[in-house]
Amino acid sequence: MNRLNEQAQGVYVIALTPFTETGELDLDSTDRMVDFYLERGATGLTVLGMMGEAQKLTIEESRTYVRRILRRVDGRVPVVAGVSAAGFAQMQALTTMVMDDGAAGVMIAPPSSLRNDQQIVTYFRQAAEFIGDTPFVLQDFPLVTSVTIPVSVIQAIVDEVPTCVCLKHEDWPGLSKITALRKLSDAGESRRISILCGNGGLFLPEEMARGADGAMTGFAYPEMMRDVVHFHRIGERDRAQDIFDAYLPLARYEQQPGLGLAIRKYIMARRGAIATPALRKPGGALSPADIADIERLVARQENRLKEIG
Amino acid sequence: MNRLNEQAQGVYVIALTPFTETGELDLDSTDRMVDFYLERGATGLTVLGMMGEAQKLTIEESRTYVRRILRRVDGRVPVVAGVSAAGFAQMQALTTMVMDDGAAGVMIAPPSSLRNDQQIVTYFRQAAEFIGDTPFVLQDFPLVTSVTIPVSVIQAIVDEVPTCVCLKHEDWPGLSKITALRKLSDAGESRRISILCGNGGLFLPEEMARGADGAMTGFAYPEMMRDVVHFHRIGERDRAQDIFDAYLPLARYEQQPGLGLAIRKYIMARRGAIATPALRKPGGALSPADIADIERLVARQENRLKEIG
Amino acid sequence: MNRLNEQAQGVYVIALTPFTETGELDLDSTDRMVDFYLERGATGLTVLGMMGEAQKLTIEESRTYVRRILRRVDGRVPVVAGVSAAGFAQMQALTTMVMDDGAAGVMIAPPSSLRNDQQIVTYFRQAAEFIGDTPFVLQDFPLVTSVTIPVSVIQAIVDEVPTCVCLKHEDWPGLSKITALRKLSDAGESRRISILCGNGGLFLPEEMARGADGAMTGFAYPEMMRDVVHFHRIGERDRAQDIFDAYLPLARYEQQPGLGLAIRKYIMARRGAIATPALRKPGGALSPADIADIERLVARQENRLKEIG
């Protein structure tokens, strides 16, 4: 049985939610996308995340979508589901639903109303009570949540809540936070949990060097993350960085607030991973100039990858 | 058939969601509460609002609760349901659910991500497309949503979206906004919609004088709102204000951010409208000093009401 | 020598900044206003606060204004000056300026960028280093600063920073915060500092009952605050509340965000304390309907005060 734990590593791809041109769930594309991710090195998938248009689905659609993902994955890698919700009862219901269907764990981001250390610790303690023994990922994403979680608070949560097994690190970029957390666990002062990094992978080489275990993000070229993690692991840090640098111009372009998801879907459709780049309303739309930018960056990226071999 | 329209007036009470001590929906109290509100002058009810702990319910619980309300109301007054949601699909599903069950309309607040005029108009136009011909209340509550909606934007929404039939006014207090909207509709430059005021009723006499049609808020003494609206209607403005002033010390106390709902539930339980003041987690809890404050204010209020006859 | 300390009590009025109709500092009105406040019970004055239009003054004007205030006060009561600034060097320069001119202490609000406990404590520790031995008031006003300061953080600041002698309490209303702080100091676990309450005085009776030492706010009827504090002190709590209730309808009206300062200046001009209600741009302007509201509330207030004797 796949159950998320402190050893999570590699590349947990934040999965897209494919739609048809008319805005329906595209389940065939969902299958194809799962294969695409796994063939390119995903060691896990994360669904219903902020960049997965989760908030645009009804509960019934969420269930249909997650079940389809789980069936296609068929136990090959663990699947984590975002269950952040306005209330604990909803979070609990969503957790029960996805865990019953075979998910490996859930992911929880703090609500933006939290404003001090004690509120944050209390929130995660209460959330953990509601979801029982389900292992969870603590999503630390201040740019979106506007909640800043200091190292001491993460440590307090890890100490008090044994089901917190992983940190989705996207305190932008917060390299020193990784360093501090690893120092604490190396010194035996805190349980060592998995740290997987977000932010579109834009700081992945440096994050790996600080002690991260991998990536949890959705850049349309998962092979970049796979290779950076791999070459870092085997000590070839320059090789890791060469590959990263080749993808960086496009990764940077994809990481634009507001437009990023439309760009990501465009590339995924272009690569054949999904049938169409359609977003559900409200969603950004690419202009011809945007598409020209992407095509140019993709062509340059391919050239550069050939150059570095 | 009760269907919300531009003639809505009087007192639409924002209904509580009663829970048992163990955190379950308390459906018997729900019945009792409905009777309590209607006996004290409610001309409508609003459920699943921000102060109704709606966000703490699962979808199934929301349905159970709304159905119970609707059955007890049994067509005596219109019932409006809050359907604000992170995505349009959820909003649509929730709207279909409550309207099928007999609600008169829905209420929609803008998401806090909206940052300029065009975004706000577009949001409500798209929302209206998703909910079809369902009449809706536009909730204008900047203190909570952090979205400030200028008069020109409200006018644009009213002009473009015929299903927008009511404004829940709680731009704090925004008396000039009521004046401006009424000037526009009186001059025939904009459709006249209903304006019902929130903010715990703290500005109700002045709001009525500016042209509001009533209140939509949840102060634990609905009779205050009923009387203020009534005496204002029949031209006895001083009488309206005398009654208002008698309730004001407690109304002010109830309107405390963070603690307000716990105070409201305490009073409602004290008045026999619900069995227990329990809130679902996370929720504020009253200290003995808080309760002493309330008891003192209630006693003084009763004296003052006797004095003014 | 008047130097602010932990024994501060009574009514520290947040002073207006009077302007002429053409937007110049009105220094004659400044004198008159000082007399007005002192004759109505002010035991201290606070200048350059958020409601004093401090941010609309140049440095030179701030100096001119503060000097005029200090000369007129002439040592009769302590004067506190707001020195919140974007940087510590400015805060230091402003502090030196006002203290050299004879102020009793300064007031500091946290910048809205602070997002966790340690950041808040560090900020006040650094601020205290910059202003040397100057006693200061910690302004706790989450509604405006969006910084929520838990009791434990206030305690940490009080423990680490001996020059923190007073809390301007306007965590809305945060009665339990006063209770908790007093419990700590009564138990000898924390130094007892002065607690003076803001929020336009809207919760003053309850705040006094929880252990506050008085008010620090700018309601245009300082005699309300004086009397509430006085009668509470001598144990006549009902009398205190009767007086409070008589002023409450107007105090509530004055406390409107956006428009509050214009209302306050209108009343102060009406009472003869300043020559004209002019605000510097950008500033709210009262409509005829607003003025009619105020006149009505003032007339009712006078009647009610007569009734209660």
Next chain:
Amino acid sequence: MNRLNEQAQGVYVIALTPFTETGELDLDSTDRMVDFYLERGATGLTVLGMMGEAQKLTIEESRTYVRRILRRVDGRVPVVAGVSAAGFAQMQALTTMVMDDGAAGVMIAPPSSLRNDQQIVTYFRQAAEFIGDTPFVLQDFPLVTSVTIPVSVIQAIVDEVPTCVCLKHEDWPGLSKITALRKLSDAGESRRISILCGNGGLFLPEEMARGADGAMTGFAYPEMMRDVVHFHRIGERDRAQDIFDAYLPLARYEQQPGLGLAIRKYIMARRGAIATPALRKPGGALSPADIADIERLVARQENRLKEIG
């Protein structure tokens, strides 16, 4: 006479404020830094910007610093000064000060309190009244100001306020905004103003392609911006992008919120442009791991620049 106008182009470097190790203004380094920027292609300088630690200076220090800059520049390029302030009187005083000393224009960012279109237009109209005929740059930086300015509002400001001559574009990245503005001015529907781009230069090639006139940002390698602008101008877009890509890994690292300025100062000190990387409190400090990251990225950057010739 250098006076900022709609033809501004090239690279306006956001200048650092150099301090000594003990936190004093370092005026010798200020001279050296000016030479450094001008030798590497600056066609203008912008001082007292958000990344210039302007908010940490007293008024007197601001004056001393700006005068030193202006004396060293000695008319070779135009100098723009940030004058964003909490009030118009301060903005006016600061503008008078820097313009009297020889600045070419000023830069104004909207205060975060602005929440709708009309408020934004009104703010800039009033600001322009206060600063008279001084030409100004409109800083559009939502990530920091949290004010989102739609194209129609920029157009309204350009139409109503003739002294608005330049847009500092850092709506992240808002490429479509540049496209829309250029379409309007190309069609003769709006005055064409200069567009200079910020965001650390992270989108400069694409911004140039959309019609920007250059950069206004402070990346520690101004030659990157110079070359990208130059090669784009002469039609060698691939060459521009090759150079950009070589600098991108470091530019990305420098653009970290919270730590970015410390990184920039470290590189500038390393390059000999300033004596020491000291920041005034409060300011981020680099760890040994951060410095190792930078050294690694600099070395790789130098190699890559050699490769592309």
